[in-house]
């Protein structure tokens with residue numbers, strides 16, 4: 001099976017999403033461990049978008065988010081649900097776009113170079129399973145285009161990967 005993904009970085013963001021997501025979705029396999037699929041997702045996003053400095057997942061368990069597969073600098077391993085951008089997205093079950101993280105009350109700076117961020121919750125049967133977090137060293141890197149494609153993609157992730165037997169010990 002070919003795992004290679006190719007993306008023309010000279011395209012617009014929406015064209016990159018249109019190009020990237022079908023390739024990525026075809027790599028996802030419900031019979032493989034969740035962690036394997038999500039790891040490839042982070043690698044593909046980091047490769048496809050120069051604007052992304054960090055991309056990864058945090059898994060929800062009880063009142064805490066735990067660091068999952070990611071690409072970028074080392075990051076905080078746990079975030080209380082309700083705190084930071086990730087924790088608020090998990091709690092409110094909505095996407096949060098932050099144009100300037102320094103103006104977001106409670107923002108958790110895992111990488112001091114980060115200036116903007118988008119966090120998309122992954123929800124199944126009303127329950128927050130995880131959040132998908134993308135950071136950028138530039139201000140205002142994420143907008144409604146990112147929200148549109150990332151939200152659609154996160155819904156697909158709930159169907160195309162097996163979240164049922166995934167255990168955070």
Ligand code: SME
Nearest residue numbers: 075084085086107108110
């Ligand atoms: N900035 C996030 C924390 C996670 S790191 O960006 C990887 C937040 O405020 O929730």
